Amino acid sequence: MAESMKGLKRSHRCTEVSNANIGEEVTVMGWVQKRRNLGSLIFVDLRDRSGLLQVVFDEDNVGSEGFEKAGSLRSEYVVAITGKVEKRSAAVNENMKTGDIEIIASSLRILSEAQTPPFPIEENSQTKDEIRLKYRYLDLRRPDIQRNLMLRSKVAYLMRDFMAKEGFIEIETPVLTKSTPEGARDYLVPSRVHPGSFYALPQSPQLFKQLLMCSGYDRYFQITKCFRDEDLRADRQPEFTQADMELSFVDEEDVMDVNERLLQYVFKEAIGVDIALPLPRMPWQEAMDRFGSDKPDTRFGMELIDVSQTVAGCGFGVFTGALENGGSVRAIVVPGQAGMPRKKIDKLVEYARGCGAKGLAYLGINEDGTYKSSFAKFMTEDELKALIEKTQANVGDLILFAADKNKIVWNVLGALRLELGKQLEMIDENQFNFLWVTQFPLLEWSDEEERFVAMHHPFTMPVEEDWEKVDDNPGAVRAKAYDIVLNGTELGGGSVRIHQDDIQEKMFEVLGFTKEQAWEQFGFLLNAFQYGVPPHAGLAYGLDRMVMHMVHADSIRDVIAFPKVKDASDLMSEAPGAVDEKQLEELGISVIQVKEEPSQE
Structure with a gap:
């Protein structure tokens, strides 16, 4: 008893x-x-x-x-x-x-007293995630999870300590806000006192922190919850914690400087890791060309090689067809894998198709000088030798090729590079490689919406010398935007903001907003800008992702106390769930049951 x-x-x-x-x-x-x-x-x-x-x-x-x-x-x-x-x-x-x-x-x-728990309370549990998360209150007793959450608490304290010493003021921004377009889906909250109207949970405090700059607070900081109704993955949750900041009278160099010193301080004090400054930088275009990713993992090589000029005019129609359609042909060299079994290569081909490729070409250089290839018979000996010379492949290496539009080629080879890097144990898991990726495109074309959309958000400042291209070639305009990347994960992103009326109005025009639509969506911010707005810039970190890397976890669920699963549900509390009919009546909401379409299989 x-x-x-x-x-x-x-x-x-x-x-x-x-x-x-x-x-x-x-x-x-x-x-x-x-x-x-x-x-x-x-x-x-x-x-x-x-x-x-x-x-x-x-x-x-x-x-x-x-x-x-x-x-x-x-x-x-x-x-x-x-x-x-x-x-x-x-x-x-x-x-x-x-x-x-x-x-x-x-x-x-x-x-x-206690009942026998459904799984052992021990480190590195092999229990299925579904069971652990259903009994999360028991899972949280595990020493490794407890260490993770205690480190997370320490990181949050260190951030606040550093930012306070740097003159930042911590200010809370609203959680019930207005829904705005140009981002992920909002979580909507119905209003009882304004029937038919909805609040939105914030995807970030973006507009409010810009308003704080208009209000003269100079340096703002906040650790806050944000919400995005989007598909989940290992480093993404529907609700997440953001370490958010904004600074006035600065440019991108000032933002990068304070954040480099913040990272150096937090990683040293929290886990004893020394970060050498300044951190390396890489323009977006270079990152895509070399790694097929705007968040490259630079802990290992196997970089992409553009072989478009080398294969132009060759006898292999897959290569020449991609070039004729305005695409490219690129390759990665997998060292020492010429003898990879055909079954394993077939799995890589299927993986590439899952990333958007129509297929995957390969060329293995055997020890006896012969080739193991899916396309060698379509090319001359000289063309094959030129291709091997261009890729600098050696005897015993395997070369993988993708041919399509640039976006698909980057995506396919970038993903294959990471997959093979893990499979072949080429990655030092104890290494922390930070990188600034800079000069992102300001706009990107959306096939779904058939228009240009903001790659970051509509308030991102363009690079001055590119702005003249906005009418004739909007896709070529670079942004004063920057992401901080760690080991292939985007830890945070930010930009210099637009503070000039004419540039902001033009930006809305390019994005397809009428003046009326812009004022309807962002009127409170645009109105504030009429009363004197300083040049300002900012950045926000995903705190969960940062701690995930610090503890070498495979998922951010291991550094969040009560996470959701892939379908955004909570197995422990069984959220989301139905609510009482009376609550719906008070809100003026009627729930329509959606019938599932019969399977076509």
């Missing part, structure tokens, strides 16, 4: 007890990790968020009633134990922080 604490106070967390406490009486509280009954002695490993501590029960010290109670302990019972700290009588456990000491218990209180 559970007991009360009866005024008992915890003196130490488990791993706060050390050699310095030998001979002292201490009181510790926590969960039973393991109990071992040796007859005359009972050993209990006690766990709290700090770690494990061994407790020894013998009848002489704890009494017959206490010894019997200790024998009834089970995994995950919550207990309070008082006893004397002593050096271990048996062998030292090098794997425990407290492995050279133990507590000889003099009293035991069972504060709460």
Whole structure:
């Protein structure tokens, strides 16, 4: 039966007890990790968020009633134990922080009993994610998850500490805002007092932080929740935490400088990693050409090679057809993999198709000088030699080719490069490679909407010398935008903002907004800009992604206390769920049941 604490106070967390406490009486509280009954002695490993501590029960010290109670302990019972700290009588456990000491218990209180948990509470759990997330309150007891969340707390503190010293003011912006276009789907919140009207949960505090610059706050910072109704993946959640900032009277150099020093400080203080400054920079075009990605992982090579000129006029129609349609032919060289089995190559071809390719051409250079290829018979010996020379491939290497529009070729080879890098263990997982990607295109063409859309958002400042191209060649206009990338993940992004009326009006025009539509959507910001707006710029980090990399987790779910799964549901609380009909009536909402279309299979 559970007991009360009866005024008992915890003196130490488990791993706060050390050699310095030998001979002292201490009181510790926590969960039973393991109990071992040796007859005359009972050993209990006690766990709290700090770690494990061994407790020894013998009848002489704890009494017959206490010894019997200790024998009834089970995994995950919550207990309070008082006893004397002593050096271990048996062998030292090098794997425990407290492995050279133990507590000889003099009293035991069972504060709460527990059912047998559905999975072991242990590090690096092999339990299926669905089970762990259904019982997330138990999963959160695992030492590795607890370390992750404690590190996350430390990172948030370090960020606030650094930003305060740099003169930033922390200001909260609204969570109930107005829905605006030009981004991911909003989560909408119906208004009871304004029937038929909706708030939107913020995708970012973008407009409000720009308003704060109009209001003269100069340097703003906030760690805040943001929401995007978009498909999930390993580094994306419907609700996420953003470390957000905006600065006045600055250009991109100022923003990059303060953020480089922020990253250097946080990584050193949080995990002891030294970051050399300044961080390298790479224009967007170079990143795409070399890595097929605007968030390149620079920890390994296998870069893309443009072989378009080399294969122009060759006998292979797939290559020449792509060039005639305005595309390109590019390759990656996979070192030492000429002997890759055909089944494995076929899997790579299927992977490439999943990334948008029509297929994947390959050329292996065998040790005897022959070729293993999907297209060699369509090309002359000289054409093949020129291709190998261009790629600088060696005997024993495998060359993979994609031929299509640039966007598809980049996507396919960029993804293949990462997949092969993992498969062939070419990536040093303990390396932290930061990179600024700069000079993004201001606009990108949307086939779905048949118009140009903002690559970042409509308030991004164009590069001055490119602005004259906006009417004749809008896709060639570069933006004063910059992303901070770590090991192939976009940690954060930002830009210099437009603060001139004429440029902002033209930007809306290019995006297909009438003046009336622009004022309807962004009127409060445009109105504020009429009263004196300073030049300003900013950046926002995904805090979850940053901590994910710090702890080498495979998913941001391992650094978020209560994450959602792939379909944006919460397996533990069973959100989202139906609501009472009365609530819907108050909101003037009627729910229409959507019939599922019968399967065509």
